[in-house]
Amino acid sequence: MPVYGNKTVAPNGDSVDYVLPDFSYVDQDSNTVNASTIQNKIFATEFFFTSCPSICPKMQQQMLRFNEKYKNNPDVIILAFTIDPQRDSVGKLNAYARKLNIESSKWHLLTGNKDSIYALAENFLVSAADDPDAPGGHVHSGNFILVDKQRRLRGYYDGTDEESVNKLLDETDLLLKEK
Amino acid sequence: MKLKRLLQLIAPFTLVIIIAVFVLNIITHGSIQHPGKSSYQTNCAQCHGDNGEGIRVLIPPLFHSDFAKNNFDSIPCWLKNGISHKISVNGVEYEQPMYGLNMDEIQIANVMNYLSKELLDSNREVNSIQVKEILKNCK
Numbered sequence: 251m252p253v254y255g256n257k258t259v260a261p262n263g264d265s266v267d268y269v270l271p272d273f274s275y276v277d278q279d280s281n282t283v284n285a286s287t288i289q290n291k292i293f294a295t296e297f298f299f300t301s302c303p304s305i306c307p308k309m310q311q312q313m314l315r316f317n318e319k320y321k322n323n324p325d326v327i328i329l330a331f332t333i334d335p336q337r338d339s340v341g342k343l344n345a346y347a348r349k350l351n352i353e354s355s356k357w358h359l360l361t362g363n364k365d366s367i368y369a370l371a372e373n374f375l376v377s378a379a380d381d382p383d384a385p386g387g388h389v390h391s392g393n394f395i396l397v398d399k400q401r402r403l404r405g406y407y408d409g410t411d412e413e414s415v416n417k418l419l420d421e422t423d424l425l426l427k428e429k
Numbered sequence: 430m431k432l433k434r435l436l437q438l439i440a441p442f443t444l445v446i447i448i449a450v451f452v453l454n455i456i457t458h459g460s461i462q463h464p465g466k467s468s469y470q471t472n473c474a475q476c477h478g479d480n481g482e483g484i485r486v487l488i489p490p491l492f493h494s495d496f497a498k499n500n501f502d503s504i505p506c507w508l509k510n511g512i513s514h515k516i517s518v519n520g521v522e523y524e525q526p527m528y529g530l531n532m533d534e535i536q537i538a539n540v541m542n543y544l545s546k547e548l549l550d551s552n553r554e555v556n557s558i559q560v561k562e563i564l565k566n567c568k
Contacts, residue, residue, distance in 0.1 A: 301526065303526075303527075303528035304475070305475070307475060307476040307484055307487070307488055308475050308476070310484060310487070311478065311484050314484070314485075346487070348486075349485060349486040349487040349525070350484070350485050350486075350487055351485050351486065385528065386528075410475075
């Protein structure tokens with residue numbers, strides 16, 4: 251499986267893989283989610299917002315499949331970042347989680363500072379932006395991103411497409427076998 | 430004048446070609462595809478699912494939905510303006526807003542007839558003229 255992002259060169263001449271920078275956000279149960287949460291975890295990431303009328307319902311339907319499959323595997327979690335943090339408070343995310351019947355121990359719905367979340371999307375090498383003309387007022391990538399235990403970006407999948415999400419499930423299994 | 434020649438050649442076989450397309454359609458789809466099906470896939474399935482199953486308690490089902498069946502005549506206005514209040518479907522409350530879609534009266538009539546027959550198990554049917562009338566009176 252590939253490793254995405256630009257490699258850098260260490261002072262000793264070794265090439266170093268791109269890794270996700272540190273971050274800190276709050277989930278639907280007011281838990282802080284940061285570097286220690288994802289330590290030694292494989293995770294899938296998505297950018298969404300609760301009032302999203304367009305691609306999000308389909309994305310959530312597909313992410314529910316991921317959630318079901320790894321429900322009992324503590325090595326795999328989901329980080330879903332809202333790109334509409336002004337409206338998506340912790341309370342709003344909590345209500346949304348209850349409607350999807352998901353647990354914050356497995357699937358974190360995360361909110362925080364908007365600029366920081368938009369910058370974070372760039373760190374995942376995907377896009378998120380305000381657009382008054384877009385349905386719901388925001389445009390964002392419908393990608394699911396797979397990240398390994400070393401915080402390296404390992405796969406991009408179309409979260410609205412069942413076939414592509416099948417690939418995500420297969421490649422997550424592959425990552426679980428990687429040492 | 431090549432085209433004219435070609436048309437002259439094909440003309441006697443027109444009926445055969447039409448029947449062939451018809452039969453091919455039945456073979457590939459198992460039956461004639463309902464004209465509302467593609468409209469359903471484009472406009473509704475994204476949220477309500479390919480078979481109208483909905484998404485947990487977030488998006489209500491359309492399959493055997495009492496709310497859609499009992500308020501069948503309101504569907505054109507929902508499709509036009511969305512729904513922004515809480516609704517109860519088969520005994521469960523839903524509050525995720527539905528957004529209005531950009532569909533014309535023919536698409537709406539097709540999708541309603543598909544819904545009625547395939548998902549609501551109802552014999553209600555509408556045509557585009559009736560839909561146009563309903564749309565005039567949406568609140």
